[in-house]
Amino acid sequence: MATEALTAPATTPVGPSRRRRGGGIRGNEKVAGWLFVAPVIVILGLFMLLPILMALWVSLTDWNGQGSPFTSDVPFVGAKNYTRLFVEDGLDRRDFMTSIRNNMYYVGIVVPAQTALALGLALIVNNRMLKGKGFFRSAFYFPSVTSSVAISVVFLFLFANSGAVNRLLALFGIDGPEWFADSRGVLHLLLGVVGVDSPPAALTSGGPLGLTWWDWLSGPSVAMTSIISLVIWTTSGTFMLIFLAALQNVPVALDEASTLDGASRWQRFRYVTLPMIKPATFLVVTLGLIGCWQVFDQVYVMSQGDPAKTTLTPAYLSYRTAFRDFDYGSGAAISFVLFLIIILFTLFQRRLMADRDEPRRGRWWRRRVPEGS
Secondary structure (H helix, E strand, O other), X not given: OHHXXXXXXXXXXXXXXXXXXXXXXXXXXXXXXXXXXXXXXXXXXXXXXXXXXXXHHHOOEOOOOOOOOOOOOOOEOOOHHHHHHHOOOOHHXXXXXXXXXXXXXXXXXXXXXXXXXXXXXXXXXXXXXXXXXXXXXXXXXXXHHOOHHHHHHHHHHHOOOXXXXXXXXXXXXXXXXXXXXXXXXXXXXXXXXXXXXXXXXXXXXOOHHHOOHHHHOOOOEHHHHHHHHHHHHHHHHHHHHHHHHHHHOOOHXXXXXXXXOOOOHHHHHHHHHHHHOHHHXXXXXXXXXXXXXXXXXXXXXXXXOOOXXXXXXXHHHHHHHHXXXXXXXXXXXXXXXXXXXXXXXXXXXXXXXXXXXXXXXXXXXXXXXXOOO
16 A cells, blocks of 8 residues: 555646746745835835936936926937047047046056955965964955045145155155156156157057047056055955955865875965955956946045046046036936946956856757756
8 A cells, every 4th residue: 555655646736726837936925025125126216227317318418407407498419428428529538538548547557456465465364374363354454444535635645745655765765756746657757768758650640539549558647656556555455355255265175185286385376276266356356347447536535637637537527527517418428438338347357257167158049948848
């Protein structure tokens, strides 16, 4: 009897309680789920999605900030605010491209430097032989929790003409520059050291998007380097914690096994530690890219785009265009272009850091349906 009961085919219940193949959600569970997430959807819709859509509409108009931008009195200009940034010759395109150039150098230096510094600090505080780990972790993290405005003011005094940085350079016989008044590019200064004081005619005759090749190849200005040093110092502590959490999740057995196999310290770091903390590296680089393209407060406090617009960034240009020049349409257009730039760089960085040994996923319409489904 027991054997017959075990071998008897199971009967499928018939009726409204029968569940769909592959599992499903009952109607009451679905309603309860929507009720739980409804407050978040309403809050995000009112305070994030709706303002974004409103700003998108403003970017298509010539609103000057007076009255409502949704009345018929506000001129609708379509994509004109965007074409002025890329196509039409003029001050708008030159300022925007200058800000893009400045921010590209800023991103190219800050993101690798802060990632490498954060990983180095995490390796130091994760060392088993280090004493006083709590002190060093707090000391390295302290700049990240301090107000960026306050630190920016402190750096203004440090990089002043008679500040601590120039006095330290004077001890080594170096005449420090006027940091926030020097608009010369670092690459131009390096070329001047080797005797290239004037630009070649081929680099000044033309260039893409309203700037000459000589302008694109200037490098970050002396003023921008001071802002770069500030940001690297203040952001590395936060990313250190992310790397530290990833390092503490690396199995000790893997490190010990590689040591028994004769791997050196560098080989263990290269072939064991780095692959294991790759998700944390992706997170750090992604957050670094987003933060660098959105840099605003340091520029606002320390330079406001000067000298000669060499510290001008798209985020600060959007603020200045909208709230100082009262051209809210162009300011909103710059913000949306900046948003697209961040998305493109994030997708590119994600593709660049993807695992090469993983099988490439096919299109959803090409995926084979498992047999028996």
